[in-house]
Amino acid sequence: MFRASWRSLVQHKLRLVLSVLAIMLSVGFVVGTLIFTDTLNKTFTDLFGQTTTDVVVTPKTDFEGLGLAGEVPTLDPGLLDEIAQVPGAAKAGGAVFADGVAIIGADDEPLGQPGAPQFGSNWSDDEELTPYRLVDGTGPSTANEVAIDSVSAEDGQLEVGDTIRLVAPTGEVEAELVGVFRFGTSGNLAGATIAAFDTETAQNVLLDGGQGFTEIDVVAAEGVTQQQLADEVTAVADPDVTVQTGEEAADQAASDITEALSFFNVILLVFALIALFVGSFLILNTFSMLISQRTRELALLRAVGATRGQVTRSILAESLAVGAVSSVLGCAMGIGVVYLLRWFFGTFGLDLGSTPLQLEPRTFAIGIFLGVAFTAVAAWFPARRASKIPPVAALRDDATLPAKALTLRALLGGVQMLAGAGVLVAGVASGGSSGASLVGLGVLLLLTGTITFSPVLATPVARGLGYPLPRLFGTVGRLAVDNASRQPRRSAATASALMIGLALVTALTIFASSITASLNAAIDRVIGAEFIVATDAQRPFPRSVANEIEGLPDVSVVSRTTFTEAQLAADSIPAPTGAEEPPTTFVGTVDPSTVADVINLTFSAGDLNDLTDDGVIVDTTTASNSDLEIGDEVEFTFASGSAQFELVGLYEPAGFFTGYAITNQALEDAGVRIGDTFGYVRAADDADLDALKASIEGVLTSYPGVIVQSQAELKEQVQSNVQTLLSVMIALLGLAIVIAILGIVNTLFLSVLERTREIGMLRAVGTSRWQVRWMVVLESVVIAVFGAILGVVLGVIFAGALQRTLADQGIDVLAIPWPVLVLYLVIAMSVGALAAAWPARRAARLDVLTAITSE
C-alpha cells in the first residue's frame, strides 16, 4: 500500500512542486524568525556576559516603568567606598548611565532611530569595570571631551578631533570627540546610541549635577565567587539598593532588550502562520485533484481488497511525505530568512555583530511539525473522500469521484457566519476591551464560516462576475466562466486563500485610514494651539525651550504637558493578589492655568479650576471603566515614590488626549524630574503665523531633535506614521498573498492537466492557441476577483466592527478609502491574469494529437 503511495508521489512530482513551495516558504519564515530570535538572545546574553562585572548594585525603585520623562534614580556616592572595601572585592566603580543624550551628526540631525534610547554614560579607562572598548582615540578626561559608539560615529560622519554637539534634557553640550568605542563586541547597544563623558560631566548632564551613580560595578578578588561577593556587598549596602550577581544582571539586561524586540518577532510569527494557513488551501486543492485524477487507480486498489482505511492512510502517507520534504527545505530556507531579517533590522541601526546563528533543535522540530501538520490536516479532507470511491468505479469508463451536494457546506458555513455576525454585533454593542475580544471571535467565525460557505457562492458569483465575458470574448469567455464555476469547491478554496490575505489587507487599510481620520478630527476639535513643539519620538526636551518661546513677540500662551508611567491604586480598583503586578497607567500633566487656551476639554463634572497640585482629572470612559467618581482618592506610584490625588474633574475623551492628568507641579513635587514633552503655542490674535513659526524655528536651532509643527503638519505626520506602519503590515501579509497567488497558479496548472483531452478536442475543432490562452487567463481572473471581492467585503465588515468597538477609545471616525479598495480589486484582477501566464502557456502549447489520445 505504501509502495503505491510512494510511486504515485514520484510520478506526480511536477504536480506537487507548488504545494512544496508554499509549505517551504511558510516554514522558512517560521524557522527564520525563531533562529533570528535565538540569535538575538544569544547576542545580548553574550554581550552582557562579557561586559557585566561580578556584582552589580543598582538603586531599588518603587516603580521602574518605561523610564519616561527622565526620572533617573541614583545611588549614594558614599556607597562606592563602602563596597570597594568589602574583603571579596578587588575593585569597584561607579557608573552613570541614562537615556536622554542625543548625539548630533554632521548634518545637524540627532543620530539614532526615532524612539530608540540615546544613552549618556560616564567613561572609565578600566576595561574590567566598563563595557566600552576603544577602537579609535582615547577616553574623555575633561568636561570638554566626549567619546561615542562606533555606529553613531559612522552614521553621523563624526571623526576623532571633531567638535560635536550633544543635547540632554538639561541643555546642550559642545565637546571634542576624543574617542570612538564599541559596546563589548557590538558597534552599539541594540540600536541605541551612547555618548560617554568623564564622570563629573556625566553627572552634570544626566543627573542635573547630582553626585550619585546609577550603578556600582564590583569586580571579585581572586577565588571569590559572584555569590560570595554579592552576599558581602548586601551586608554593607542599605536595604534600598538591589544587589545582583553579574550573571543575574546580564540575564536580566539581555532579556529586557530581547523582550522589547520580541514584539516584532511575534508579529512575524503570526504572519508566517497566516501564510501557512493560506498554504493549506493549496495543499487541499492539490490532493483533491490528484485523487480525482486517480479515481480509477484507487478504485482498483479497493477492488483488489484494500480497505477504506488503507486508502485514506495511503493518501495521508503521501501528504506526510510531501509535508516532510517541504518542511526540511523550509528549514534550509529559514537560514536565508535570518539573513534577510538581519539586514532588515540592520537598516534600523541594530548592529547584531557576528554572533553565529543559533540553530536550536527545537526550532527545526517546530518548523517540521507545523509543516507536516498543516499538510496532513489539509490532505485529510480529500483523503476521506477518496476512501468513499466504490470499488466498482474501477470497471467504469467514466469513473469520477461522487459529487457531494453542497447542502452540508451551506448549512455549516451559514450557521458559522450567522454566529460570527451575532458575536460581532454583540462585541460592537458592548464595546471596550471585552467587546474587542468578542469582535475578534466574531471575525474568526465569520472568516471560517465564509471559507466553508464559499463553494456555495462560487457558482453564482463566478457567473455574475463572468456575465460580461461571453459578450466581450465570445465562446472563449463563456468557456472560462464555465470552467471557473464547474468545480465550485476547487475554485472556492483557491479564492478563499486570496480572500484571507485581502480581508486582512483591507481591514488594516480601513483601520489605518480611520485612525488617521479620527486623529485629524481630534486635532481639529481639541487643539486650540497654532503650533505644537515636540520631538518626533515624544521624548522630553529642556524646559528652556518653552521659556524661550514664551519670550517671543506674537506669542500669547505656551502651555506645557508631559507624561510618565505610574502604578495605579484606588479604592474602586481591586488590589493585586499574589505575584500579580499592580496595574500601570500613563499619567499626563498639564498647566491648569493655560491648558484651556490650547486644548479644548469639555468637562462633565468639575473643571480645570478645581485642578490643584493634589488633584487629578480623568476622562469619563476611563472613570466608568474603573468605577471612579468625583472625590475618590487615586494613588500613583512613580519611580520616586507614591503620591495621593483627589479626583476633581471628569472630561470627555478628546482624541489622543485621554486618561489621567495631574499638574506639572504635582509631578515635580512627587520627585519626578521632568522636561516638557509637548509645548502648545497659542499665537497672539493678529500674529503673522509664518513669521512666528520662523522665529520659533530660530529658537529650536539650538535644540536639535525638537521640532515645531502647525496643525496641518501634525496631521501630515500622523498620516505618514500610520501609513508607514500600514506598509510594514501589508508587506508582511505579502507572504500570505504570494502563497495565495501560487495557489491560483497551482489550481490552474492542475486543471489544465486534468482537462488535457478537452483542450485537445477544442484545439482539434479549430480553437486557436490564443483562444485557449485567453480561456485560462479569464478563468483565473474570475477566480481571483471572486476571492478579492469576498476579502474586501469581509475586510470592510471587520474594520467597521473594530472601529465601532474602539470608538470610545478615540477612533471615532470610520473612514473607508473606496478608491484604494477598488484599486485592490483591480490589482487582484491583474494578479489573476499574471498567475495564469504559465498555466495558460502550457495549455496553449499542448500538442493536439497527444492531448486527444492521452489517457
Place this chain on the structure above:
Amino acid sequence: MSVQSNTIAAASASALSKIYGSGEAEVRALDGVSVDFAQGRFTAIMGPSGSGKSTLMHVCAGLDDATSGTVSIGETNLTTLNDGDLTRLRRDRVGFIFQSFNLVPTLTALENITLPLDIAGRKPDQQWLDQLIDMVGMRDRLGNKPNQLSGGQQQRVAAARALVTRPEIIFADEPTGNLDSRAGAEVLAFLRESADTHGQTVVMVTHDPTAASYAHRVIFLADGQIVDDMDDPTAERVLERMKGFDAKGRRS
C-alpha cells in the same frame, strides 16, 4: 501498392512515411502510403492493431506530421502549413469525431454542435443546423449537458458538430468504439446518409467489420502499407479479408 480513384479527391496522400525511433528501435508506422479519398464518399480504413491506420488518419487530418511524403486537403498542401493555418484549416474545412470525450462537459448539446462556429465567431446557417439536428434526432435533448446524454446521443451530437461547418472532409476515429451495437448503427447510418444525401466526404478508422460495412469503400492497412482496397463492402467480406491478416500475423 498505390490506390487511385477516378473521381475528384477531397484529400490525398502521396508516398507518406512516418517513422518513430531509429536504429534497432525504428518503427515504420507508415511506409510509403499513397491514397486519395474521393469527394462525397464514405471511406473506412481498416487494419489490425499497429497497422498504422490511426497514424494515417492523424497525418491526413493535419494533427500529426509525416516523416516524408505529402498530404493535401483539397488544393491545400498541409506539409507547408504552420500551426495557425492548421488551426484555421481544422476549424473551417475539417470535421472530427473521436472515440470518446468528444464534447465540452460544460456546454449543452446545441452549444456543442455549434462550437466550431462559435469559436470562429460565425453565425450558424439556421436551416442547415435544423436539418442536422433532425438528422441526428437530437431535437428534444438540445438543452441537455453531455453528462445527461447516453453515449450514443453524445456521439450523434459530435457527428452533428463535425458537419455543422459543412467541412470538406470529416475524420472519424473509431466513432463507435465505445458504443453498443444499436447506438453504433445509428451513428454509422448518419455518416453514410450524410455522404449519400449531402455529398459529405467521410474518412473513418475502425477495426469493426460491421462498422466498415457502412462505408462505400474500405482500405486495408498492415504494417504501415495499404494491402487491399474494397468497394461496396459487406461485413462478411471484410471479416473474411481481416482473417487473412490474422492468419498472416500469427505466422510471422
